[in-house]
Amino acid sequence: MTIYNFSAGPACLPDPVLSVAGEAAKEYKSSGISILEMSHRSAPIVSLFEETSHNLRTLLSIPSNYKILWLQGGASSQFAMIPMNLLPEGRTADYMDTGAWSFKAKTECNKIGTANVIGSSKESTYSYIPKDIEQNIASKYLHITSNNTIYGTQYKKYPKVDNPDGFLVADMSSDILSKPINVSDFGLIYAGAQKNMGPAGVTLVIIRDDLVGKNYREIPTMLNYETHVKKDSMFNTPPVFSVFVVNETLKWLKDLGGLESMAGINERKAGNLYSEIDRNPLFKSPIAEEDRSLMNVPFIFSKDGLDDNNFLQFCDKRGLKTLKGHRSVGGFRASIYNAMPEEGVDALIAAMKEYKV
C-alpha cells in the first residue's frame, strides 16, 4: 500500500530526494565518506552551498541585490532576529495577526521594540485574512505570514507598504516555492525548510542587501545577519545535510518545470480537494473562500456529534496518514505541499466519498 503523509511539518519530501539523501548519508560523491562526516570547509561542501543558493536564485528569480542565507534556529528565531536587525530604536513595526505564528512573531518584536497589530482575525479563530488595514506611515516594516499553516489561510495578493522607505517582511515557511513570487516586493523573506523545502534544521533568509549591517543596537554575533552575509552562511558549522536535501528538492522542482508548473499542480490539487469538501454533505471548510490556502486544507464535519477519530482511522487504514487537525482547531487538516503527489490528494478524495457515518 502506498503511504501518503499529510503532516503539516516536518512534511513529506519527494521520493527521489529521499533516495539521494539516503545515498549521500552513506557516501558523498564517491569520496568514501558520508556527507554527515564532511567538513563544511571542504571543497565539495563549499560548492554544495554555492550550488544551492544558485538554484534557489534561479527558481525564485531572486535579484542580485538580495542575499541568500542558510541559518539555524528555525523560523522562530527569525521572529526576534528581524526586529533586532531591522527595527531602529524608537521606531515601530506593523504586524498582521493572522495566526499562531504571526502572533508569536509580533510577541517577539515587542521584546525588542514596538509591534503595532494593524489587523487581526483572532476573534474568528483566524478563519480569514483581514484586508481593510490601516498602516502606520512611520512604521519601519510590515510583517505578514504568507500562509497560515495551522488555520489554512493564505495571502493571494500581498499588501503594499505605505511608508515610502518601509518594506514588507514575510514568513513564507509553509508556502515558499509553491508558486512564483516577485522577490523585489519584499525587504526580507524567511522560511523554515521543513514544510515545503527540505528537512528541519535549516532556515532560509532572503534579505535586500541595503538592510544588512545597520547595527541599530548591540546584536549578539550569531543573531546578526551581517555575520552570516560576510561568511556566506559558514560563520560556524552549518546544517550541511539539511542544505543538501534542500538542494535536491530545488533540483526536483527545476526538473518539474519550475515554479509556474508547480503552481499549476498545486492549484489543481487544492481545487479538487476543496471541491470535494464543498460537495460532500459530511464535510465543510471553516475558512473564508477567498483566503483558502493551497498548502494546508483544514476541514471539519458539517454536523456535531460525529467522531473525528473514526474518520482518521478509516483514512489511516488506507495509508492516508497524519490528517488530524491542529489541537487548537480540531477536525482534519490535509497538508498538500509541493511534495504531496496528486495521487495522494485523489486517494484522500476517494476516502471522503466512500466514508459513511
Ligand SMILES: *Cc1c(COP(=O)(O)O)cnc(C)c1O
Ligand atoms: C512551522 C512554522 C513556523 C515555525 O517554524 P520553526 O522552524 O519550527 O521555528 C513559523 N512560521 C510558520 C508559518 C510555520 O508554518
